[in-house]
Amino acid sequence: MTTGELTAAPRAETPVARVHVPARSVAGDLRAVKIVWQREMIRFSRDRTRMITSLFQPLLFLFVLGSGLSRLASAGTHGVDLRTFVYPGVLAMAVMFTAIFSAASIVWDREFGFLREMLVAPVRRGAIVLGKCLGGATVAGFQGLIVIAMAGLVHVPYAPGMLLQVFALQVLLAFSITAFGVMAAARINQMQSFMALTQMLVMPMFFISGALFPVANLPAWLAVLNRVDPLTYAVDPMRRAVFAHLDISPAARAALDPGVTWFGWRVPGLVEAAVVAFLGLLMLGIAVWEFSRAE
């Protein structure tokens, strides 16, 4: 035991103050939401690699794919730069991948044991799940801002109303995607499985959503998939917001921004946003239920 005595640092001999932990309350749950959110912020601010790598893919699509394909596609875009067309899709994509990575951290938390520290706390599981989703939405929002800042590079004007609208949609999408990821993470113990699952779902969702092509006059099977894809309802209003501020011919507008229709009815942007919000809340609900169940 002598070694133990040696390593023990000198300590104050004052009696230790007793803490009385209050009963569970809404205020307590809100404190929990806030601290879980803060933890996401701290972790993100420390993780520069993640900040940079999550921007890599949107840039690749916007400038490499956009520039490369524009040589092929110029006939069909009515004089609109393909990069401008793809831009709204990339706005959605930027937040999507970041949000999925945020949700993935719950799998890491489980692997490294930290999840248990949160789950044994005397707070509602919902508070922890909500904190995580809000954290994911915030982090993704930052990434979204960076892509928004690139608008000028692809001939999109910096109109405050549009930027605000796009940003709001990004945050909404990020929240819903994080909720989806957390829901999936509730049942997955290994990072590889989580990544495989999200790759399997996220890439098709992105391709089908119309981020890279106009959603009118698609083959029937693709049209059906497109209308079922939740991401469609985030990309379309973003494109609508961006195209409202472009000075282009009516023919180009009709070809490139036809809008999503349900049986011939042009779905309004607010309804589309509501679809995303509804799905997000639904998945949040399932995630909370999953985590509350797994005692």
Next chain:
Amino acid sequence: MSEAAAERPPAVSVRGLVKRYDEVEAVSGIDFDVPAGETFGFLGPNGAGKSTTIGMLCTLVRPSGGRASVAGHDVAAERDEVRRNIGLVFQDTTLDGYLTAEQNLRLHAELYGVPRALVPDRMRQVMEMVGLWERKDSRVATFSGGMKRRLEIARGLLHSPRVLFLDEPTVGLDPQTRSSIWSYIRDLRAREDITIFLTTHYMDEAEYCDRIAIMDRGKIIVLDTPEALKASVARDRVMIGTDDDEAAIAALRERFGLEATVAEGLVTFAVENGGGFVPRLFAELGVPIRSVSVSRPSLDDVFMSYTGTTIRDAEATGSDRNRQFARMMAR
């Protein structure tokens, strides 16, 4: 422990507690009480059901039968009440390596709703107690295994729990770090009004406890103070290495009337006055002896005398239940 302890309700009270996982019964109906202020040890090999029991007491594992209360609250019906009153240090680290030591503790304080005005003082107190105050701004990822464990003990104490659960607090640590962890735990007992409930499979550590329950295959074999347990095994343990173990065991039975078994590769038996017995052994055994060791009774011998195996041998057979539990806890 203290005079007041006797009048208070028990910190932990367990009646007929059972946990079944499909076919396997990890805990098969155990009963015990831990008075407030006591340091209570659960001793047994891996897979004996210690961690499952702790899991149930900490509200992480739902009991299949029986009842348990911690700090006066039922572990199944009043989970939040129990959680507020306990501190936990798990076998595996549950710290966030990206955060600093202070940030980890702050997160805990917020999750447990520690009144804001008290947080800075209390954080300093618990970090000073484990000698980590100077490192509060370092990222936990840079900490050694022993420092992490100390920080977890500090964190477990942050919200002044009535009962601190330590599940194998020193597992995987080198001997020097182990003894330093123990000096913090003993220090803690002297300074805080707290009940400590720990599990260990190190026999020497069990001796730091006021009382010990020896657990094997889901049951409590015996429960008493370390001194009483050792007194119940009056004989010394002799372990001999021979060229022919079978012949040696037979010879011990025939010539000395002693029952011996092979434990950890050595012929092992118990005898009064082991030192005085060794010369006779050499003279009369008739089987060549390559090595001899005689040891005073330890908790190892207590375990051996109650279960018939050494704790290390018992581990070789019982670890599958533990793995199953680890999967449960990971959910």
